[in-house]
Amino acid sequence: xxxxxxxxxxxxxxxxxxxxxxxxxxxxxxxxxxxxxxxxxxxxxxxxxxxxxxxxxxxxxxxxxxxxxxxxxxxxxxxxxxxxxxxxxxxxxxxxxxxxxxxxxxxxxxxxxxxxxxxxxxxxxxxxxxxxxxxxxxxxxxxxxxxxxxxxxxxxxxxxxxxxxxxxxxxxxxxxxxxxxxxxxxxxxxxxxxxxxxxxxxxxxxxxxxxxxxxxxxxxxxxxxxxxxxxxxxxxxxxxxxxxxxxxxxxxxxxxxxxxxxxxxxxxxxxxxxxxxxxxxxxxxxxxxxxxxxxxxxxxxxxxxxxxxxxxxxxxxxxxxxxxxxxxxxxxxxxxxxxxxxxxxxxxxxxxxxxxxxxxxxxxxxxxxxxxxxxxxxxxxxxxxxxxxxxxxxxxxxxxxxxxxxxxxxxxxxxxxxxxxxxxxxxxxxxxxxxxxxxxxxxxxxxxxxx
Numbered sequence: 166x167x168x169x170x171x172x173x174x175x176x177x178x179x180x181x182x183x184x185x186x187x188x189x190x191x192x193x194x195x196x197x198x199x200x201x202x203x204x205x206x207x208x209x210x211x212x213x214x215x216x217x218x219x220x221x222x223x224x225x226x227x228x229x230x231x232x233x234x235x236x237x238x239x240x241x242x243x244x245x246x247x248x249x250x251x252x253x254x255x256x257x258x259x260x261x262x263x264x265x266x267x268x269x270x271x272x273x274x275x276x277x278x279x280x281x282x283x284x285x286x287x288x289x290x291x292x293x294x295x296x297x298x299x300x301x302x303x304x305x306x307x308x309x310x311x312x313x314x315x316x317x318x319x320x321x322x323x324x325x326x327x328x329x330x331x332x333x334x335x336x337x338x339x340x341x342x343x344x345x346x347x348x349x350x351x352x353x354x355x356x357x358x359x360x361x362x363x364x365x366x367x368x369x370x371x372x373x374x375x376x377x378x379x380x381x382x383x384x385x386x387x388x389x390x391x392x393x394x395x396x397x398x399x400x401x402x403x404x405x406x407x408x409x410x411x412x413x414x415x416x417x418x419x420x421x422x423x424x425x426x427x428x429x430x431x432x433x434x435x436x437x438x439x440x441x442x443x444x445x446x447x448x449x450x451x452x453x454x455x456x457x458x459x460x461x462x463x464x465x466x467x468x469x470x471x472x473x474x475x476x477x478x479x480x481x482x483x484x485x486x487x488x489x490x491x492x493x494x495x496x497x498x499x500x501x502x503x504x505x506x507x508x509x510x511x512x513x514x515x516x517x518x519x520x521x522x523x524x525x526x527x528x529x530x531x532x533x534x535x536x537x538x539x540x541x542x543x544x545x546x547x548x549x550x551x552x553x554x555x556x557x558x559x560x561x562x563x564x565x566x567x568x569x570x571x572x573x574x575x576x577x578x579x580x581x582x583x584x585x586x587x588x589x590x591x592x593x594x595x596x597x598x599x600x601x602x603x604x605x606x607x608x609x610x611x612x613x614x615x616x
Contacts, residue, residue, distance in 0.1 A: 170194040171577030172262040173586045174568070175255065177246050180208025181225075182513025182561035183267035184232040189565040191237035195572070196583070198261075198590045199238060202245035204610040206233060208269055213293065215329050216300045216616045217336075217356045234603040239590045242606065243597040250593075252484035256506050260586045262572055263508040266492065267561070270477040270514040274490065276321065277475075278431055278444070286310065288441025292322070292330055292474035299333050304612045314338060315469040316376055319444065321431055322474035323382035324390045328417055330474045334378040335359065335421045342373040358420040370422055377422050379466070381429040383449055383456040387411050430458050435465050443467035479515045491516070500567035508575070512564040513557060 172195045176183045179201035187197045205211060210225045233240050246252055246268065256264055273291035275281065281289060290312055301307045314337040320330050336355045339362070343350050348366045355362045363370045382389055387407035391414065394406040418425060433445035443466050447458035478490035486493040486505040494501040494511050501516040503509035578586070599606050 169569070169572065170196075171579075171583065172196070172572050172575075173198070173260070173578060173583055174263045174265060174572075175200060175259070175261045176265045176267055178202075178208065178267035178269055178513075178515070179206030179233060179240065180210060180229065180267070180269060181557050182269070182515075182564075183208075183265075184229045185558050185561040186265055186267055186512050186565040186568070187238050188232035188235060189562055190569065191235045193569060194237065195262075195569070196237050196587070197239065198241055198586075198593075199233060200241045200244050200246065200250065200593070202243070202248075202268070204242050205607065206240070206242070212297045212300055213326075214300075215296060215333060217352050219353075219616065230604070230607065238603075239587075239594065240599065240603050240606065241590060241593045241597060242599050242610070244593055247480075247482035247484070249596075252482055253506075256509055259589060260578065260582055261508075262575060262578060263510060263568055265565070265568060266503065266509065266511045266515050267513050268479065268515050270479050272478050272480045273473060274476040274478055276431060276473045278434055280434060281473075284434065284436070284441040287439065288469075288471060290470065290472050292326055292472060293477060295330065295472055296326075296333070300616070303616060304614050306612055313470065316378070317468055318378045318470040318472060319466055319468040320378055320380045320472045320474055321444070322380060322472075323384070324474070324476065326477070327380060327382075327474035328391070330472050331378055331380050331417075331423045332356070332421050334472075335375075335423055338375045338377075339363075339370070339373060339422075342375050343368070346373075359422050360420070375422075377424050379424040379426065379468070381426045381431075381446060381466070383430045384428065384451055386414050386425070386427045388451070389414060428456070430456060432458060432463055435467060441471060444471055477514075499563050500571075501564065508571075510564070510568050510571075512561045516564075 174190055174195055174197050176187050176190075176197055176199045179187070179199045183199060183201075184206065187199050190197045199206070203212075206229055207222075207226055210222055210229075214222060216222075232238075244250060246255070255261070271293060273293050276289070285291070294310065295312055298309060298312050301309070302311065314334050316338050318334055320327055320334070322330065336352045336359075339355055339359050340350055340352065343363075343366065346368070348368065350362055350366065354365070360370055363373070387410050389410050392406055392409045394402045398406070414425065417423075428449045428451065429446040430449045431444050432447045434441060435443035435445060445463055445465055447464075448462035449456040450459050479492055481487065488494070492511065492515065493504045494516050495504055501511040503511060594600065601609070
C-alpha cells in the first residue's frame, strides 16, 4: 500500500459532503485543503435551511466543525473556485494529488420562460437568494439584497424547498398582520402552526386579513417530490408513497394556510411598466412523468411577487465542462469522476444523477414518513435534521473511499512537492485572513447576532 501521508488533496466546499470527505482522507493520514467560498463552511445548513431550525442547525454545525478541526485538514475560507482560483490552474499546476468537487448546488434552475431573466428582482425572485436573505436579514453586518414578502405572492415549485419558501411568506405575513393588531408573536411560535398561534392569542386566522400565497405545481399533488418510494418499488409501495405525499401537503396547508393549484405549467409572463406583474399558466395533461400543456387552458395569475423554486444545480465555473445543468461526471454513482481532467472527482449534490440527489434527502421509508414530515414542521415529533443528512454523509463517505483507492495507484508526492503545496495553501489562508486555528477562525467570523 502507498504511503498515504505523501498525498495532498484539495476539497472544494466544506459543508456536509466536503467535510465528510475531508475527515475520511485526514484520518488516513492524507493532507487535505478544504477550500470554502464563504467565511463559514456550513453551506445550505446555514444558508438554505430556514432559520427556525435553530437547535438542529447548531447540531449539524458541530458535526462539521468536528471534522474540519482534525489534524491534516487545512481550512481555507472566503476562497471561491472561478473567482479567486482558476480551475484549470488548480488542477494542473498546484501539485495536488487529487481535487474533489463538493461545492453543492447553489444555482437556481431557470424558470423556463423566455425573457424571465430580465425581471429578476423586478417582481421575480429565485429561491436560493431569497432564503439566504431570510436567514441573514436580521444581522447588522448583512449587506446583501433585501426582499419584500407581500401577501398573495405566487411560488412556482412543488418540492421541499418550495414548501420552505411558502412557509417564509406565510409566517412573515401573519407575524406582520398580528403585530399590526398589537399581538406580539414570532416565527418560532407561528412555525408550529398558524391556527394554533392565533388561537393562543384569542384571534382567528381569517380575521388577520391575510389571503395567503399560492403554490403551483405542474403535475398532480400525489406526484410532488416530498417523499420517495424505495428502490424498485411495487405498485403498492408507489401508491403508499403517493398517499404520503398527499398527506404531507394537506398537513402543510392546514398548518400554514397557503393556497395550492396542481397541474399548472408556467408558459409566459405578465409585464406592466417594466415590472413582472404575474405569470401565464396552462393546465397540464399528465402522461407518466410528462406534463403537457392543454391547448386553450392558459390563464393569467397576477401577483405582487413570483418566487421560482424549481430546483438547484451547480454553479457554472469557468473552465469546468458542463453536461446539461451539471458538471461532466461519469455516471458511476459510487465513484463520480470528472471526465474532462485527470484526478478530479465529485461528491454530493454537485454530481448529476437521481441517486445522488435522492440519497441526500431520503434513504428509507422511515425517513420518508418521519424525518421529512418533521423537517417541514408538520410532523408530531421533534425535528431531526442531523438524521435527515445521514444519507448524504453516507454517500460522501463511499465516494471519498473511492478517491483513496485511486490515490493508492498514483505516485506519492515527494517531501519537496508536499512542502510546495502546503506553502501555497498557507498563502491562500493568509490572503483570506485565516491565520489562526479552525475554532478561533469560526469564533472570529460568526456574527454575534446570527440566528
